[in-house]
Amino acid sequence: MISVLLLAAGEPWESPAMADLEAHPGVVVLKRCVDVDDLLAAVATGQSDVAVVSLDAPGLDPASVALLRRHAVRPVAVTSARSDDLDVREHAQRLGISAVVGSGELASLPGVVTTVDDVADTRDGDHRPSVDVPLADVAAGERDRGRVVVVWGPAGAPGRTTVATNLAWEVARREAAVVLADLDPYGGTVAQHLGILDEVSGLLSASRLAAAGQLDERFASVCRGVGPHLAVVTGLPRADRWREVRPAQVDQLLQSARGQGHVVVDTGFALEDEASSDFARPARNALTLAALEQADEVAAVGSADPVGLTRLARGLVDLRERTPGVPVRVVVNRMRATIGWSEKEIAGMVEGFSRVAGLHFLPEDRALLDRAAVSGRPVADLGDSALTQGLSALADAVFPALAGADDGRPRRPRLLPLRGGTRARPRRRGGPS
Numbered sequence: 001m002i003s004v005l006l007l008a009a010g011e012p013w014e015s016p017a018m019a020d021l022e023a024h025p026g027v028v029v030l031k032r033c034v035d036v037d038d039l040l041a042a043v044a045t046g047q048s049d050v051a052v053v054s055l056d057a058p059g060l061d062p063a064s065v066a067l068l069r070r071h072a073v074r075p076v077a078v079t080s081a082r083s084d085d086l087d088v089r090e091h092a093q094r095l096g097i098s099a100v101v102g103s104g105e106l107a108s109l110p111g112v113v114t115t116v117d118d119v120a121d122t123r124d125g126d127h128r129p130s131v132d133v134p135l136a137d138v139a140a141g142e143r144d145r146g147r148v149v150v151v152w153g154p155a156g157a158p159g160r161t162t163v164a165t166n167l168a169w170e171v172a173r174r175e176a177a178v179v180l181a182d183l184d185p186y187g188g189t190v191a192q193h194l195g196i197l198d199e200v201s202g203l204l205s206a207s208r209l210a211a212a213g214q215l216d217e218r219f220a221s222v223c224r225g226v227g228p229h230l231a232v233v234t235g236l237p238r239a240d241r242w243r244e245v246r247p248a249q250v251d252q253l254l255q256s257a258r259g260q261g262h263v264v265v266d267t268g269f270a271l272e273d274e275a276s277s278d279f280a281r282p283a284r285n286a287l288t289l290a291a292l293e294q295a296d297e298v299a300a301v302g303s304a305d306p307v308g309l310t311r312l313a314r315g316l317v318d319l320r321e322r323t324p325g326v327p328v329r330v331v332v333n334r335m336r337a338t339i340g341w342s343e344k345e346i347a348g349m350v351e352g353f354s355r356v357a358g359l360h361f362l363p364e365d366r367a368l369l370d371r372a373a374v375s376g377r378p379v380a381d382l383g384d385s386a387l388t389q390g391l392s393a394l395a396d397a398v399f400p401a402l403a404g405a406d407d408g409r410p411r412r413p414r415l416l417p418l419r420g421g422t423r424a425r426p427r428r429r430g431g432p433s
């Protein structure tokens, strides 16, 4: 039985196509989708085989089509023009769809749906994985290219950006290529943490390139280099611009990034899936959720105080549901004697909330982080401290293959060196850049 998702985007062929598909033995239409976001949400459930889409559906872009494929869903486009029209063929090819049915050929749609195997899809000589590649194998291959570590934390500014930025810097200090992507849908601050004065948002540029199907080849243009190993994709310049980034584009961004090296992602705090309650779109938290879907590991940052730990406890339960099977490492930040709890007591609480892959404590160090903020530098650049040591130990645990590689001895990069990029600012002599 072939399960079909239908996205007709209000085209007049919807009803006849629906009737033809339902009448065809061996075909079942699982859902009529209202828009591309609805289609991609349906695809993620893993129950469909083919997506019949209007070639002109608003928001249908190469990133969305790539996401269909990653879920082993074969796309078939329907156009109201003739399928052999040159513009139509070019448009389909740009999207990465090879099976196109003209509205005058609707009678052939069920036959196309049952036979499309999509293996011949190539663009610019770029061979995409065929649909028979099991998802698990694709994921294993991707893991060889670089790990995606998503830094999440509940509301209340527990230190997500501080941890993400410094974790990425620790990887760079170990001379391994790393991409730090700012995907916080409530406004990006990674650039400010690293003293990057950039008017162009890497995230917005990346989403535009992903929509045009050009992100892979132009990935370097969306990054700002900080030293030779760290590439930063800066975040949203204003919180209200989250609408310009779609989950499929986040997906594409992280796929491209992991082709360059390890990836550290800064996200937002909220985990609710607003789209599931009504078909509102686009969903703001979808950026965070899309990042979590790609995570090889999650670092959950909580603040070491009663409110922070309560929020962390609830968040860990939600995370578990969102990312089943993905290791979650807890980082209890801003540890201080005045709170009156020992590490052992906090460990007891955290382990009571959820089974975690590891537990780390980072001390409160207001003076050091003030200096880091004012100078736009990672803390490791500002000399040794308990906080730096804690961040270094965290990096060793999250990236064990790189452990002990920051001893200052020259060594070759372990992953592909980054292409292009510019330095944010000159670094001090003797620093890792």
Ligand SMILES: Nc1ncnc2c1ncn2[C@@H]1O[C@H](COP(=O)(O)OP(=O)(O)OP(=O)(O)O)[C@@H](O)[C@H]1O
Pocket (backbone or CB within 6 Å): 153, 156, 157, 158, 159, 160, 161, 162, 163, 184, 189, 333, 334, 335, 362, 363, 364, 365, 366, 369, 370, 373, 387
């Ligand atoms: N260990 C620490 N000691 C002292 N201050 C800290 C520590 N960690 C973070 N901070 C401070 O807490 C504030 C919030 O940190 P950060 O921006 O990293 O949090 P966030 O979770 O990313 O917040 P937001 O919700 O704004 O994105 C900053 O002023 C930062 O310097």
Ligand SMILES: [Mg+2]
Pocket (backbone or CB within 6 Å): 160, 161, 162, 184, 189, 266
């Ligand atoms: Mg932040």
